[in-house]
Each structure stands twice: as C-alpha cells, then as structure tokens.
Amino acid sequence: MITAQRVLKAAGKHVTRTALTVRAKLGAQANRHCPACGGAVVGFFRYGDNSEWGCPLCGASPRERLVNYLISRGGLVVPQGGAILHMAPNEGSLVEKFRSKAGEYVPADIDPSRYPVPGVRRVDLMNIGERDHFDLFYASHVMEHVPDAAHVLRQIYDALKPGAEAWLLVPLWDKPTEEGAPGMTPQEREKRYGQWDHVRQYGLDFADHIRAAGFEVELLRAEDCPPGDVSLMALDDVIFCARKPASVR
Ligand SMILES: [Zn+2]
Structure with missing residues (x-):
C-alpha cells in the first residue's frame, strides 16, 4: 500500500542520497565506512527520522x-x-x-x-x-x-x-x-x-x-x-x- 507517509520518506531519501553523491564528486572526504559493502563514504543518507540511515553506495x-x-x-x-x-x-x-x-x-x-x-x-x-x-x-x-x-x-x-x-x-x-x-x-x-x-x-x-x-x-x-x-x-x-x-x- 502506498501512503503519503511512505512517499515523503522515499522522497527525502532520494534527495539526501543525491546530495551525498554530489558531495563525494566534489571531493568531500570519504572518512566514514560501510561494513556492509566495505566502501568509504562521505556520510549516510536520511530516511524518516534517522539522519544517518543508508549507505550511499550499497543502500545498507x-x-x-x-x-x-x-x-x-x-x-x-x-x-x-x-x-x-x-x-x-x-x-x-x-x-x-x-x-x-x-x-x-x-x-x-x-x-x-x-x-x-x-x-x-x-x-x-x-x-x-x-x-x-x-x-x-x-x-x-x-x-x-x-x-x-x-x-x-x-x-x-x-x-x-x-x-x-x-x-x-x-x-x-x-x-x-x-x-x-x-x-x-x-x-x-x-x-x-x-x-x-x-x-x-x-x-x-x-x-x-x-x-x-x-x-x-x-x-x-x-x-x-x-x-x-x-x-x-x-x-x-x-x-x-x-x-x-x-x-x-
Ligand atoms: Zn555500503
């Protein structure tokens, strides 16, 4: 079931994930680590109330x-x-x-x-x-x-x-x-x-x-x-x- 709450959460996720990709491309330091994919990342993207939810590389x-x-x-x-x-x-x-x-x-x-x-x-x-x-x-x-x-x-x-x-x-x-x-x-x-x-x-x-x-x-x-x-x-x-x-x- 698609609800307004889900759509808002998904939209927020997309925006911050894109922002992280842009920051990485602009040379922001990748000083965080994802133990799921082993990647070095500049940060994690927001989902709902959690501002550091997802890995921008693998989504973990x-x-x-x-x-x-x-x-x-x-x-x-x-x-x-x-x-x-x-x-x-x-x-x-x-x-x-x-x-x-x-x-x-x-x-x-x-x-x-x-x-x-x-x-x-x-x-x-x-x-x-x-x-x-x-x-x-x-x-x-x-x-x-x-x-x-x-x-x-x-x-x-x-x-x-x-x-x-x-x-x-x-x-x-x-x-x-x-x-x-x-x-x-x-x-x-x-x-x-x-x-x-x-x-x-x-x-x-x-x-x-x-x-x-x-x-x-x-x-x-x-x-x-x-x-x-x-x-x-x-x-x-x-x-x-x-x-x-x-x-x-
Ligand atoms: Zn990852």
Whole structure:
C-alpha cells in the first residue's frame, strides 16, 4: 500500500542520497565506512527520522551495517558449512555472506516474488515444517508481520538444531510490546505502528517473548559497541540473539 507517509520518506531519501553523491564528486572526504559493502563514504543518507540511515553506495541500513560489523568482529558467527534459513532476504550483503559460508542456504519468504534473489523458497513461518535442521535462522523486520508471534517463535525453535541461533531484529519503540487488536484497519496500524501491515509493535520485552519459547537470549546493541566504531559506521539498532539450548529440549 502506498501512503503519503511512505512517499515523503522515499522522497527525502532520494534527495539526501543525491546530495551525498554530489558531495563525494566534489571531493568531500570519504572518512566514514560501510561494513556492509566495505566502501568509504562521505556520510549516510536520511530516511524518516534517522539522519544517518543508508549507505550511499550499497543502500545498507543501520541494522544491516550492525549485523555485518558484528560478523566482522566475531560478535556473531555465521556457521561454516551449516544450514541457514534467511527470511525476507532483501539485505544483499547478508545474502552474499550467508550463501558463501552455508552448506545449505535457504532464502525464503511467504511471498518469494518480492525478492530478486535466486532460489527464494516459499516458507510460511506459521508452519515451517522442519525439526532440528537449521544452524542459523535470520529474520529482520519479519516478526511484526506474523499473525501469531508466540507460535512462530516455537516453530523457529523446533526448526533449529540444539545449540543453533536465531538472529531476530524488529522495529522497536521505548514502551512495552503492544499487540494490535484483530480488527485494526491498515490506516490505524500505520498511524500507531508506522506501517500498514505491522500487526504489533515491539519493545525491548521482545526478549521475554523469545525466552518464553525456550530460547536463551542475548541483546547485541549498537550502543554497546566501541563509540569510535558506532560513529564511523553510523551503527544503530538491537539484535536479539536467541540460542536453542544445546542439551535440554
Ligand atoms: Zn555500503
């Protein structure tokens, strides 16, 4: 659904991205770094309220940069030769990283036609249909769309091998999670949760929801990274790193 809010956001994005390209051409110093593409950039372009959102070279968001940064520093480890289920695979740098390391790489979505990535499989998170199979599950900005989040978290738990991880990212606000009422209209959702198809808005208590499915959870926050790196790469966001216990079930 195209709304006025989206059009305004997209227009702002285009203007600042163009300005950065012009500044670079005029010789502005490229003293910032994008860990997603490895590029040196003069800055990051605005999107919505975030004045340093996107990489002008590859388009990577702050959360895509944070995941790449943590992988490069060993804070997150992509399992070599493992089976990886990558939902909503629209972050190109991670498609490449996961594919190059995985023994079995499964890019997937409920609607594969939305992604230009080769071999995207149709997977409905309400019914993943795998048991003790994957070594890594990745879903960024997916959980706020699924109809029954507690059920989906249990499905993810079942699909992972003991000891395997799920890296989950969701849009966050500074209040507790709010579950949208079933009869909420798309207009109400957009107004309250920022996008017409978000059925809930998460807060940091998302960690408790993940724990309730049986996982151990660690929060990896940009604000806990070295300040020099945060400003160099304009890192932002929080990764909920969920681990299925290795021994008990
Ligand atoms: Zn980049």
